[in-house]
Amino acid sequence: MGILTLENVSYVYSPSTPFEKEALHDVNIDFTEGKITGIIGHTGSGKSTVAQLLNGLLKPASGKVLLDGCDIFDPSVKLSDVRFRVGLVFQYPEYQLFEETVFRDIAFGPTNMGLDEAEIKRRVIESARFAGLDEELLGRSPFELSGGQKRRAAIAGVMAMEPEVIVLDEPAAGLDPRGRDEILSGIRRYRDEKGNTVILISHSMEDMALYSDELVVMSRGTVLVSGTVDEVFRQSALIEESGLTLPQITRVFDRLRADGVNIRDGVYTVEDGYREMLSLLKGNTNA
Amino acid sequence: MLKDITLGQFFPGSSPIHRLDPRVKLVLVVLLVVLIFSAKNIFAFSFLVLGVISLVLLSQISVKVVLKAIRPILILMLFTAIINLFWTKGTGDPIFALGFIKVWREGLVNALFMVLRIVSLVTGTSILLTYTTSPIALTDALERLLKPLKVIKVPVHEFAMMMTIALRFIPTLLEETDKIINAQKARGASLDKGNLIDKVKAFVPVLIPLFISAFRRADELACAMECRCYRGDEGRTRMKVLKMGEIDYLSIVVFLVFTAVLFFLNTLPTSISVR
Numbered sequence A: 001m002g003i004l005t006l007e008n009v010s011y012v013y014s015p016s017t018p019f020e021k022e023a024l025h026d027v028n029i030d031f032t033e034g035k036i037t038g039i040i041g042h043t044g045s046g047k048s049t050v051a052q053l054l055n056g057l058l059k060p061a062s063g064k065v066l067l068d069g070c071d072i073f074d075p076s077v078k079l080s081d082v083r084f085r086v087g088l089v090f091q092y093p094e095y096q097l098f099e100e101t102v103f104r105d106i107a108f109g110p111t112n113m114g115l116d117e118a119e120i121k122r123r124v125i126e127s128a129r130f131a132g133l134d135e136e137l138l139g140r141s142p143f144e145l146s147g148g149q150k151r152r153a154a155i156a157g158v159m160a161m162e163p164e165v166i167v168l169d170e171p172a173a174g175l176d177p178r179g180r181d182e183i184l185s186g187i188r189r190y191r192d193e194k195g196n197t198v199i200l201i202s203h204s205m206e207d208m209a210l211y212s213d214e215l216v217v218m219s220r221g222t223v224l225v226s227g228t229v230d231e232v233f234r235q236s237a238l239i240e241e242s243g244l245t246l247p248q249i250t251r252v253f254d255r256l257r258a259d260g261v262n263i264r265d266g267v268y269t270v271e272d273g274y275r276e277m278l279s280l281l282k283g284n285t286n287a
Numbered sequence B: 001m002l003k004d005i006t007l008g009q010f011f012p013g014s015s016p017i018h019r020l021d022p023r024v025k026l027v028l029v030v031l032l033v034v035l036i037f038s039a040k041n042i043f044a045f046s047f048l049v050l051g052v053i054s055l056v057l058l059s060q061i062s063v064k065v066v067l068k069a070i071r072p073i074l075i076l077m078l079f080t081a082i083i084n085l086f087w088t089k090g091t092g093d094p095i096f097a098l099g100f101i102k103v104w105r106e107g108l109v110n111a112l113f114m115v116l117r118i119v120s121l122v123t124g125t126s127i128l129l130t131y132t133t134s135p136i137a138l139t140d141a142l143e144r145l146l147k148p149l150k151v152i153k154v155p156v157h158e159f160a161m162m163m164t165i166a167l168r169f170i171p172t173l174l175e176e177t178d179k180i181i182n183a184q185k186a187r188g189a190s191l192d193k194g195n196l197i198d199k200v201k202a203f204v205p206v207l208i209p210l211f212i213s214a215f216r217r218a219d220e221l222a223c224a225m226e227c228r229c230y231r232g233d234e235g236r237t238r239m240k241v242l243k244m245g246e247i248d249y250l251s252i253v254v255f256l257v258f259t260a261v262l263f264f265l266n267t268l269p270t271s272i273s274v275r
């Protein structure tokens, strides 16, 4: 069993009112320690709801959320501890900034944890680096930053707590391609250096193929498929049914293969495709 | 969650009452209140209650919802009933006496009628107005009805616009507050620990982003309105022009007939009447 597990979890918004809405139905997910797990799904499929269940902001209507095998809603477990162990970066987190300087804002989480000043400083600087935030920006007011810089500051604010599991809800939504890459690769560097578990929520199959180890595909409040990237992408029929599409490069290669070109399947990133294409062309000229 | 607070109690629908012109509804509500306080005897009251019941039926709002509206005023009703019951002095012998507590027949009648008045008042106004009229339609109607006040320089349009915008943004801001609270909780903020000062301090991380976003929204909205050439009331036409239709005229006629009958019933001789 992984570090964080959802067991038969269902969730209902505004229960017993005219606005009742079942957002999740019997969801089972097992997050492996030290891996980057991507959660992907169409708009409204319940990704953000899952994110908020993972650190106890929402309480499941039925089922359990297990952290290291312990039910987080067990009376003996302190929810504030859970929040320090499972960090959550919300979708569009820019609005949560409030301090006088970026430094102090990033330090808000670690300060709540009761760390000493030197440790806080170390963490702030380190997480700003992971999030791709220039050190000179730390002295500025968070409200003077650009949208993308605010996003990075907010991400750094959660990373600085060094949670065992960090959940990022669409960390790259609405950014330019370069900004996306910088943030996502920063997140991966964070995982590589710290060895912490990362849960990444996204719409983009391309990003997921590039940055995650395992994938969970959600559709209409249930888990459609889960497994390693390879295992999941092989179920292309299921994925397209859920309203998502495989990465463009994969579709190009599938089509080429259907047309009788001799290339392997399982190409999910442009990088991969480029190499495959190159060896194919070389092979052709050699022949 | 904060958002679960129900604001206003509008239940969208398409019943005849929903379709009434909000201006007509506003005027009728005022008249209904007058009627409720003019009813004097058992005949008039029975007729009134009949009228209110048909309003409820016409509006297709479930009885359960109506009862929910009455629940908060139960105490008031009880209080009124008790006062009327014990403090009304009648002629003749009391029907019940225990020491200095005496209850006359007149007291009983008064108590009953007062309770009926309160129930009809609350049911009538909520059915005609709050349950079946969207807040936006209501401010629109108010603006139209108060238009004559512009002659004495009351900025009726501006007030109505402010009210509309405020109403529009209440749910948005509540939702936003919810989101910010959650985001700060996720960073380990504890919003409900310690003494009062600690609690107020703990809310700073929520209030600052909230204010900033409210100001930003106000700014953006003002900008958007300006870009679409909003310049107040002058020469402004409406997307939804309020227009009286058959159903509105019909309801006015019905209401007038109802009023006439009620006043006639008031004159009938009976011993069961309010003093």
Ligand SMILES: Nc1ncnc2c1ncn2[C@@H]1O[C@H](COP(=O)(O)OP(=O)(O)OP(=O)(O)O)[C@@H](O)[C@H]1O
Pocket: A013, A014, A021, A022, A023, A041, A042, A043, A044, A045, A046, A047, A048, A049, A050, A091
């Ligand atoms: N606060 C809420 N109250 C009522 N229903 C909600 C609330 N939040 C979400 N929902 C509903 O629950 C379902 C799942 O929402 P969720 O936010 O988890 O979707 P998502 O997968 O994160 O979507 P997106 O990709 O657009 O962020 C949606 O149908 C949504 O309408």
Ligand SMILES: [Mg+2]
Pocket: A047, A048, A049, A091, A169
């Ligand atoms: Mg979401």
